[in-house]
Amino acid sequence: MSRTETWEKTRDIMAGIAITGTLFLASVTMPIISFFSSLFIPLPVMLYRLKLGRQSGMVVPSAMLVLIALILEALSPDFFLFSGLMIFGFFLGEFSESGYSIEKTILFACGLILAAGFAGLLFYSMARQVDIIQMVSAYVERNLVLTVSLYEKMGMPEENISLLNDALPRIQYALVRILPSLLISTALVVGWLNLLIARSILMKKGFDLFLGNAPLNKWQAPEKLVWGIIGSGLLLILTDGAPWLIGMNGLITCFTVYMFQGMAVTSFMFEKKKFPLVLKVLLYAIIALNQILLILLVGIGLFDVWLNFRKLSPAGKTEE
Numbered sequence: 001m002s003r004t005e006t007w008e009k010t011r012d013i014m015a016g017i018a019i020t021g022t023l024f025l026a027s028v029t030m031p032i033i034s035f036f037s038s039l040f041i042p043l044p045v046m047l048y049r050l051k052l053g054r055q056s057g058m059v060v061p062s063a064m065l066v067l068i069a070l071i072l073e074a075l076s077p078d079f080f081l082f083s084g085l086m087i088f089g090f091f092l093g094e095f096s097e098s099g100y101s102i103e104k105t106i107l108f109a110c111g112l113i114l115a116a117g118f119a120g121l122l123f124y125s126m127a128r129q130v131d132i133i134q135m136v137s138a139y140v141e142r143n144l145v146l147t148v149s150l151y152e153k154m155g156m157p158e159e160n161i162s163l164l165n166d167a168l169p170r171i172q173y174a175l176v177r178i179l180p181s182l183l184i185s186t187a188l189v190v191g192w193l194n195l196l197i198a199r200s201i202l203m204k205k206g207f208d209l210f211l212g213n214a215p216l217n218k219w220q221a222p223e224k225l226v227w228g229i230i231g232s233g234l235l236l237i238l239t240d241g242a243p244w245l246i247g248m249n250g251l252i253t254c255f256t257v258y259m260f261q262g263m264a265v266t267s268f269m270f271e272k273k274k275f276p277l278v279l280k281v282l283l284y285a286i287i288a289l290n291q292i293l294l295i296l297l298v299g300i301g302l303f304d305v306w307l308n309f310r311k312l313s314p315a316g317k318t319e320e
Contacts, residue, residue, distance in 0.1 A: 009056055016048035016060035021067060024082055028071065041082065042089025043194045047201065049093030057093065061086040077139050080120045085190070088113045092191060092198075102216065106191040114187055137176050144168050144175075181249035185256040192260060217267035218312060221257050226305060228254045255298045262301030263287075268310045 023044070026037040045064075049057035064086055072079045091109035100108065125132040148164050175182070196216065228250060235247025266287070270280050287293045300309070 009052060012048060012052055013056060013059050013063075016044050016052075016057075017063050019044040020060060020064050020086065024064065024068065027082070028078075038082070038085065039190055039193060040197070041085040042092060042190065043197055045086050045089030046093040046096075046194060046198055049090050050097055050198075050202070054094070058090065061090050077121070077124070077135075080117060080124070084113055084117050084120075087116065088187070088190070089194065092194060096195070096198075102195060102219075106188060106195065110184070110187040110191055114183060117183075133176070136179065137172065140175050140179070141168070141172050144172055177245055178248055178252060181252035181256075184249075184253050188256055188260075217264045217271060218310065219261065219264045220312065221261045221301065221305070223305065225254060225257060226302075229258075229302070258301035259294065259298045260301065261304055262297035262299070265300050265304050265309050266297065 020041060023037045023041045027034045027041070030037070045057075045061050048060050051057070052059075061083075065083055068079055068082050072082070088109060091112055092105060095105040095108050121132060121136070125135050128135070145168070148161060148168070151164070152161050199216075232247040232250035232254060235243050236251065239247065270283070275283075287297060304310070
């Protein structure tokens with residue numbers, strides 16, 4: 001390798017570390033934007049993994065792991081969270097470069113990172129001799145208290161703060177029990193967002209490294225997933241206890257997948273009607289920030305299975 005190539009690779013590594021580090025620092029020091037900045041921590045890790053290759057690309061998350069360990073408490077839940085996001089980005093780059101479809105890339109990366117996260121939490125609970133459920137419950141409680149404190153600093157009325165404080169035990173109880181599906185859904189959303197942005201960036205630069213050229217606004221969920229909705233719904237209606245919790249978590253996970261299909265339908269319609277880019281970005285932002293519209297998106301995705309709003313053939317091509 002020439003001196004010029006070595007310098008360019010070193011420069012790219014430093015740029016990857018700087019961008020990832022900036023997103024991490026924003027996530028831990030700026031409460032208002034922390035959630036949004038943390039969502040995109042996998043993106044630079046993934047892009048520089050694809051650009052630099054496996055060996056050099058691994059330097060970016062490795063260096064960041066050292067930085068996170070210096071800033072956060074070693075082996076804390078937050079350490080596992082941010083480390084997991086960076087490793088997630090590396091896995092996304094790894095599987096996408098291997099030529100897998102977008103579905104398999106996201107599923108494989110999500111499966112590995114969730115399994116690694118559970119193993120990390122289990123190790124942490126054993127090292128601290130703390131029950132894993134109690135540890136997760138305490139972590140959820142601490143973050144809920146921080147959220148209420150943030151709302152208070154933002155000027156939320158005192159009566160609303162009081163209502164939130166009174167409801168915290170019930171919110172904590174519910175969140176802990178649906179946490180598996182929330183983690184799965186979050187991983188799917190983070191993976192999907194980062195892949196979409198990475199794909200757009202690479203295609204603009206003339207690279208076609210992964211995921212093919214098929215338009216994602218024609219994406220469809222597997223037809224058999226409908227049985228997941230039906231089965232989870234029956235568990236909710238007919239059972240209680242652990243089976244009820246399985247049904248609830250299953251339903252939330254399936255709804256997340258159909259949200260992607262609803263977004264694909266929406267994107268297809270925007271493109272068909274030739275909406276300008278600025279208007280599309282504005283409408284996507286409104287949808288992302290409005291829970292009712294997100295629920296509507298799930299409904300669109302689910303009913304698209306039967307109504308076929310885009311008039312797609314089984315091969316995913318628009319019928320004439």
